[in-house]
Amino acid sequence: MPDKILLVDDEKELLTVLKKSLTRQGYKVYTAENGEEGWNALVETMFDLVISDQAMQPVDGLELLQRIRSIDHHQPFIIMTGAGSIESAVEAMRMGAFTYITKPFKTQELALLAGRAIEYGKLHRRLEDYDSREKQNATAGMVVGNNPVIKQMLSTIKKVADSEASILIQGETGTGKSMFAKHIHKISARKDKPFFTIDCGALSEHLLESELFGHVKGAFTGAVRAKRGLLEEAQGGTIFLDEIGELTPSTQVKLLRAIQEKEIKPVGGNIPIHIDVRFISATSRNLSEEVEKNGFRKDLYYRLAVIPLHLPALRERKEDLGFFVDHFIRKCNKMYNKKVTELDPAAMQVLMNSSWKGNIRELENIIERAVLLTDDTVIAVDSLYHYVRPSTPPVASEIDTSSSLKEAVEQAERAAIRKALKEAAGNRSKAARVLGISRRTLYDKLELYDFNSRETPSTA
């Protein structure tokens, strides 16, 4: 397929001459008589190169370049300027034009530059493709951010991904443990083999063992045929044992044997099966504490936690909040065909001040709802009030624990109202939304607790 060039110039004769010359060089040449026409063509078709005059009406060459740059950073672009308009040429170069050519010029001169510009564009696209393939392979859909703990973890993972070492990922719910487990598998030598997840907290002991180790026909009532366990199915790959802290003592023993001996016996069977599986486990409990309390076997803990990783909670990596917000906005735009671009600064502030008990999962849900419900391109603070929990429970330190329950409740309510009013800059409607109560209820409480005008600076 010949490379495609879009030629834009309001001098018809020059267009004809240049088109002929470039067509002779083997290019497929399209023409447009001004920037607007050129832009319309660009929206329709992908070009390998745009060659445009500068001075045109209604859209000149610089504006055309500006529009192109808003959608494509590497579209090769050559600007043709008249003698004496060197400023335009400089400006075009600053905006990312490949080069400029001053009229009058020889057609061979332009053909030479066109060839170079097209090569340059192809190189960039190849690099871009390569980069995005790399990213897709390694961290598909995964926000990395700037948190030093996460960066350190990723560097550790890189070093151990290809080894056999078992990895234990600890962290609160929703911090991305499953995502990390998948990431480890994807960058390991086992990436083309299976990755299976099993939630150890979701199944009874009996079912879990049958899922993990398989069973022989007749092993228990209902076992009408033999079933292979996930540890056997995952041969050569990775098994992700989620909520490992929920294992019963009996299953802990069997798993320990499987890891140590690289063998399993299906439930009800006697013939051992060799397994070649990498173990990654995760828990939102403090497993070393459980070991101390004899709630989890020490030997199994050490087998599972050859490489222990601890994912920080979202409130400990607030510097990454912006990355996550952008990522989830883009994801939800795609899902719901929306055009949201950002959060307004006040909304971002609300997110910064939240506690994020549900971590990244909670943030993702909130952004999803906000994107879905907003008709604007910017998410306003109001669309978050219903969902986001403020970070500090209403000034708990102010509550006098020696008082009666009724008094303690009153103190907590006063503190919560004061904080909400402060956050809402005195706007009572917003404060009511933050508190999750109606405006009427807020008014009643303000009266009941005799809030003075200093504490309610505005009566909106």
Ligand SMILES: Nc1ncnc2c1ncn2[C@@H]1O[C@H](COP(=O)(O)OP(=O)(O)OP(=O)(O)O)[C@@H](O)[C@H]1O
């Ligand atoms: N680094 C990340 N980049 C993008 N999305 C993420 C990231 N980490 C987590 N998420 C998203 O957050 C949600 C929760 O992540 P995940 O299920 O991995 O957390 P978890 O710690 O395993 O949770 P649980 O303990 O409840 O099983 C998922 O929807 C996931 O896509």
